[in-house]
Amino acid sequence: MRVALLTEGARPHPQRGAGAWCDRLAEGLPEHEFELYLLAGPGGFGAAERLSPAWRGARDLALWGRRPGGRAPGALRRRQYAGAYEELVRALVLPGQRAGFGAGLHRLAALAREDGTLPAFLASGHARRVLERTWRLPGADASAGQPLVRDVLVAADLLEQCLRPLSAPWYGTGPGGLGGADLCHVVGGGPAALPALVARHLHGVPFVVTEHGLHLREQYLGHREAPYLPQPSAGGAPTPVRALLLSFFRALTEETYRQAAILTPGSAHDQQWQRRCGADPARTRVVYEGTPAVDRPAAGPEPERPTLVWAGALEPGRDTELMLRAFARVRAELPGARLVVHGEETAPGYRAHCAAVAERLGITTAVDFAGRPGSLAEAWEGGTVAVFSALSQRSPRLLADAMLSGRAVVSTDVGVAREVVGPAGLLVPARDPHALAGACLALLRDEERRARLGLAGRLRAQERFAVEPVISAFREVYLELVSQYPAFPGGGDDGEGGRAPRPFARPAEYWLTDGPRGGRADAPRGGSDDPGGQDHAEELAEAV
Incomplete structure (x- = not known):
């Protein structure tokens, strides 16, 4: 079948794009024809030059920046x-x-x-x-x-800019038109869903929505610091522009969830948020984001000194300060312990604030702000225990990567943490340095427990985040959808009385003959319930 995959590329705030996940999907389902429709940043995204051989082609539309030229309406x-x-x-x-x-x-x-x-x-x-x-x-x-x-x-x-996809040259049943696709697959939601909504309305093409992190939630978080919007007043109230734009994304999300044939959130945590936005539970199923890291070997021997490793963006939401306060308690019990903090500063001044906190706590010599690691595998290998202290854990990716290293994991019990870590790690309340320090000390003092939890976490992550189950899940989703919708949904003139054809209403041989789809115009048009259909199939077999 032909699958039109719609997603966003470069844009001014949180980056979204086709990425390796879409490449893995297209490569894992070679029986289908994938075509990429990309909403790109200013000047395009260069999609055609970056495509995996699994893609049949690519089309892009500049979503942000200077509007495309064209004549004005009368x-x-x-x-x-x-x-x-x-x-x-x-x-x-x-x-x-x-x-x-x-x-x-x-x-x-x-x-x-x-x-x-x-x-x-x-x-x-x-x-x-x-x-x-x-x-x-x-x-x-x-x-x-x-x-x-x-x-x-x-x-x-x-x-x-948000409404540009409505005027994209992608509609219709001709070559490259979404009306000729068997289904659309929207990755990321937001404006990428607009072409799918139009194709659904014009041609009856069903669409699937996959979100690895909710687009609407990211909009609410991202628009607080959007550089192109007027800043809030001193009291922190949202500006009218923010309110209007968030109202647009909220309405677009609700319409997308209402019209989508199937929603595939990347976690049960996201599934709950989708339901709050009106998603039908009967049309929602969790499909975890697979990662090739499941094939990565486990981390090697532990470092000689007991070491806690922390990774993430340096910002208040990740609560690096909580990690530092917990480590001060660990250091008081284990003077030889050290803490390695990996990550880049995303909130101006936050790294300096954390350094000042470490100095006040008297742990500066034992804390290493190591910046961005060469790879996450190197970061986990340099620690004895991986620790997460975030106030909100929206994505399972970083937690899963730490578990795949085979290191024992301690995390605050927020967001997707309980769903991802489960019984294969230690969960503690957020904003509680005493509980976090206690969990870290329990693992640093017990080598056998660390090894047991590390292995259990690795096996759990391999089971949930392997690529093969993801590919199999979407193979089933695609087949389920095309079995419920008519073939060639844009061709309503092929049905009796001008109606769209029913699924499987005619034998496969019908589509090989002339007529509306090519061949003899007087070819019989027998269906599965048409006695002439079987006769025609036998004639075709004898001719071959």
Whole structure:
């Protein structure tokens, strides 16, 4: 079958892209034809030059940066665009009209498909006036304050970029068109789901959504420091632009979850969040993110000195300060212990703050801020115990990598930690240096227990994060979907009475004959319940 895989590439905030995971998926399912549709950063992403041989081809669309050129719509079409755009904005700012988001989205997509002038309209003064007028309607959500003129200008520009996929040249049933795909697979959610929503609406193509970390949650976290948005007031309240943009992503996420045939979150923790956003539990199944690291050999002998190794971004959310305070207690019990901190500073000044904390605690000589390691395998090999002190553990990747090293793991019991570590490690409450220090000391003093937990953790991670189960899971998902949806969903004219053909309504031999799909125009069109279908199959067999 033909699978259209949609994802995002480079962008101003948290990086998302096709990456090695999509390559492994395409390489693991060689029986299918994969084509990449990439929403890239300014100037494109160079997708065609980076493709694995498993891909049939790639198409990209510049999502961020200067808008693509093109003619402006005429007066009549401009009014039609304005009506659809107003319906969309109303759904974002008026609490009672949330249900109109999908309708406005599809109206804009239909208009864009007819004449291709949507980007020019969204960047026009007319669109900004529609946005300003609708944003200031009585009853509009003003919890973030009334929008100023600068807010309207910034928000209009950001909405134009978010809606660019609606005007992508990817729709229709011709070569490269999403209407000719058997299914769409959205990786990452967000704007990458827009083409899948349009293909679902226009051609009935089902789509799968895979999220390794929820796109909506990352938007809420990322927009706090987005450099292109006006900064919050001194009281910390969100600006009108932030509120509008987050309302857009929230509505897009809810529409995506509602229309998706199957959702495959990367953890049960993410699955719970998806359900809070309206996902149907019956259409949701957890598929862990496989990693080739399962084939990596276990770490070698432990270092001579008892060493705690910590890895992650240097930011308050990772709570490196908690690790330092816990280590001070460990150091008091085991004077020969040391702590190695691997990671880059992502919050300005946080490394200096941690260094000052270590100095106040009197552990500076035993703490090594080692920066970014050459590889994670080297980081774990240099420690006796791997420790995680985060306030929120959203992704299982780092925990799983530490477990695959064969080192015993201690983690705060937050996010996905309990799901990933389970009984193969030690879990402690967040913000509790006494409990964290106690768990570290228990393992540093007990070599046999460290070895037992290290082996159990490695086996658990190998079972859950191997690549083969992931490939098998998506093979089953794809086959399940195509068995429920008609072949050639865009070809509604092939069904009786102009209706879309039923799944398996005709024998496979039908598609090898002439007629609507090629060959003799007078070829019999017998179905599985058509007596002529069997006769035609026998004639074809004799001819061969």
